[in-house]
Amino acid sequence: MLLEIKDLHVKYGNVEVLHGINLEVGEGEIVTILGANGAGKSTTLLAISGLVKASQGEILFEGRPLHKLPAHQVVKARISQSPEGRRVFGTLTVQENINLGAYTITDKEQIARTRKWIYELFPRLDERKHQLAGTLSGGEQQMLAIGRALMSDPKILLLDEPSLGLAPLLVKAIFQTIQEINASGVTVVLVEQNAKAALRLAHRGYVLEVGNIILSGQADDLLTNPEVLDAYLGGS
Amino acid sequence: MGLWSLMEQFFQQLTNGLAVGGIYALIALGYTMVYGVLKLINFAHGDLFTIGAYLGLTLLTSLALNDYVGGFLGLFILAVMVMGLVGIIGILLERTAYRPLRQSPRLSAVVSALGASIFFQNAIMLIYGAKFYVYPQDLLPVVPINIFGLSIPLMRIIILLASVVMMIALYLFVQKTKIGTAIRAAAIDQGAARLMGIDVNFVIMIVFFIGPALGGAAGLMVGVYYGQINFTMGWIYGLKAFTAAILGGIGNIPGAMVGGLLLGVIEALGAAYISIAWKDAIAFFVLILILIVRPTGLLGERVAEKI
Numbered sequence: 001m002l003l004e005i006k007d008l009h010v011k012y013g014n015v016e017v018l019h020g021i022n023l024e025v026g027e028g029e030i031v032t033i034l035g036a037n038g039a040g041k042s043t044t045l046l047a048i049s050g051l052v053k054a055s056q057g058e059i060l061f062e063g064r065p066l067h068k069l070p071a072h073q074v075v076k077a078r079i080s081q082s083p084e085g086r087r088v089f090g091t092l093t094v095q096e097n098i099n100l101g102a103y104t105i106t107d108k109e110q111i112a113r114t115r116k117w118i119y120e121l122f123p124r125l126d127e128r129k130h131q132l133a134g135t136l137s138g139g140e141q142q143m144l145a146i147g148r149a150l151m152s153d154p155k156i157l158l159l160d161e162p163s164l165g166l167a168p169l170l171v172k173a174i175f176q177t178i179q180e181i182n183a184s185g186v187t188v189v190l191v192e193q194n195a196k197a198a199l200r201l202a203h204r205g206y207v208l209e210v211g212n213i214i215l216s217g218q219a220d221d222l223l224t225n226p227e228v229l230d231a232y233l234g235g236s
Numbered sequence: 237m238g239l240w241s242l243m244e245q246f247f248q249q250l251t252n253g254l255a256v257g258g259i260y261a262l263i264a265l266g267y268t269m270v271y272g273v274l275k276l277i278n279f280a281h282g283d284l285f286t287i288g289a290y291l292g293l294t295l296l297t298s299l300a301l302n303d304y305v306g307g308f309l310g311l312f313i314l315a316v317m318v319m320g321l322v323g324i325i326g327i328l329l330e331r332t333a334y335r336p337l338r339q340s341p342r343l344s345a346v347v348s349a350l351g352a353s354i355f356f357q358n359a360i361m362l363i364y365g366a367k368f369y370v371y372p373q374d375l376l377p378v379v380p381i382n383i384f385g386l387s388i389p390l391m392r393i394i395i396l397l398a399s400v401v402m403m404i405a406l407y408l409f410v411q412k413t414k415i416g417t418a419i420r421a422a423a424i425d426q427g428a429a430r431l432m433g434i435d436v437n438f439v440i441m442i443v444f445f446i447g448p449a450l451g452g453a454a455g456l457m458v459g460v461y462y463g464q465i466n467f468t469m470g471w472i473y474g475l476k477a478f479t480a481a482i483l484g485g486i487g488n489i490p491g492a493m494v495g496g497l498l499l500g501v502i503e504a505l506g507a508a509y510i511s512i513a514w515k516d517a518i519a520f521f522v523l524i525l526i527l528i529v530r531p532t533g534l535l536g537e538r539v540a541e542k543i
């Protein structure tokens with residue numbers, strides 16, 4: 001397994017919000033994490049990235065303990081994240097945002113190559129590279145957040161609600177791009193409210209409920225699972 | 237008075253204001269850069285400026301730099317040494333007074349900053365005593381420079397040039413280099429910066445070197461320009477530079493530069509044409525005015541960030 005989360009507990013202050021979750025991600029997979037608001041999906045991704053610390057349990061990446069690394073070294077270990085709410089650097093230009101994504105990369109040629117690929121993936125960003133990121137539309141900011149995360153040449157890309165607030169057509173385009181990114185060899189962990197679309201895209205899925213994983217399995221099976229249907233796919 | 241002498245007085249005050257403003261700007265940059273990454277007013281910054289002035293004097297007299305290299309080169313070497321030392325003190329200040337409180341409520345860090353300020357001021361007083369010190373006045377040949385028939389002291393020109401060069405260098409560093417961009421990113425969103433692989437602690441360390449180094453340089457400049465230093469000088473200069481930082485928009489680097497220069501000019505012209513007695517009050521009048529009329533400062537919040 002590329003990534004293994006074992007008995008992960010996370011607390012904010014005294015409140016425990018993840019109560020010992022287990023999760024695995026294999027190389028080349030798209031794994032989706034579903035769950036209601038406040039279930040702990042973002043917290044799980046933040047724990048992988050090292051922005052919040054595990055109070056118990058471990059996170060192994062290629063067998064090595066990831067939970068002991070500070071956040072900036074997780075990126076160096078080649079796990080990057082497009083966080084919830086995009087969090088682009090609004091007063092920096094699009095290009096500066098993109099370049100910051102490659103902060104851990106020293107090979108100039110590699111940076112230029114990846115940047116070219118990202119501008120091909122998102123031509124909109126290429127057109128607007130000298131614009132301040134804060135003046136982009138929501139959808140464009142989402143593209144920027146994903147593109148920026150790809151600049152570090154990740155083995156695993158963590159995506160937290162990339163479709164949030166986007167028009168249906170754009171959601172489709174973003175999901176298609178995620179597929180392309182995965183096809184290029186990047187393993188993807190996808191957190192989504194849009195459960196149906198996520199399960200169609202993903203190989204496997206986990207369902208999180210108030211800090212516990214209550215279901216997991218092949219995406220196809222989850223799509224037809226009555227429990228999931230009721231809770232996340234609006235019945236039928 | 238003839239028109240020429242009126243003009244001459246105006247330009248003398250203007251160049252003097254710009255020189256003093258350059259000094260304010262250098263100090264203001266320290267406030268604004270630290271505020272940028274920590275959202276904290278480093279109240280001990282004015283005292284780091286004082287330390288720069290005292291270290292400059294001690295190095296000048298103990299190394300007898302002037303005897304060996306003299307003139308411009310001597311001043312340059314002196315400035316580099318002072319900036320390096322004060323920068324290191326800045327790093328130590330962050331490690332001891334601020335880093336342990338990074339996760340604590342804001343007020344704890346503010347109190348720690350005030351404590352550090354009191355500590356530095358008393359340390360200087362205990363080491364040097366509470367008297368005024370006088371800088372050697374023969375650092376440079378006393379040749380007034382003539383510009384368009386205007387006779388301007390050489391030291392004033394050097395101070396102005398040096399501060400402008402440092403500001404341009406800082407601007408290029410922050411805008412064009414990888415670390416500089418990381419500093420700007422960390423000021424916007426520390427969490428997101430860490431997700432880029434930026435070691436935010438390292439960024440904060442760099443900021444706590446550069447800010448105090450510039451403040452230390454400003455202390456040295458006051459020493460060589462006015463010739464007299466005192467252990468409380470950091471208080472008034474700190475307050476004025478803080479005003480300059482607010483004037484330009486706290487957290488905004490070009491803002492601190494513009495704010496400093498502007499405040500220096502306003503103050504010099506105000507002192508000349510309104511009343512010298514009002515010189516110090518003018519800065520605070522400006523501070524209050526800006527807080528009422530435009531709390532974001534002149535260059536603050538140029539871009540509304542979309543969430």
Ligand SMILES: Nc1ncnc2c1ncn2[C@@H]1O[C@H](COP(=O)(O)OP(=O)(O)OP(=O)(O)O)[C@@H](O)[C@H]1O
Nearest residue numbers: 012013017035036037038039040041042043044084
């Ligand atoms: N910084 C924080 N401090 C305190 N509590 C937090 C913090 N961040 C999240 N929480 C709490 O932790 C729980 C899980 O939050 P999390 O953001 O992981 O949920 P989520 O599944 O991503 O929800 P959503 O779908 O709304 O994004 C929630 O109850 C939330 O209120």
Ligand SMILES: [Mg+2]
Nearest residue numbers: 041042043084
């Ligand atoms: Mg979330």
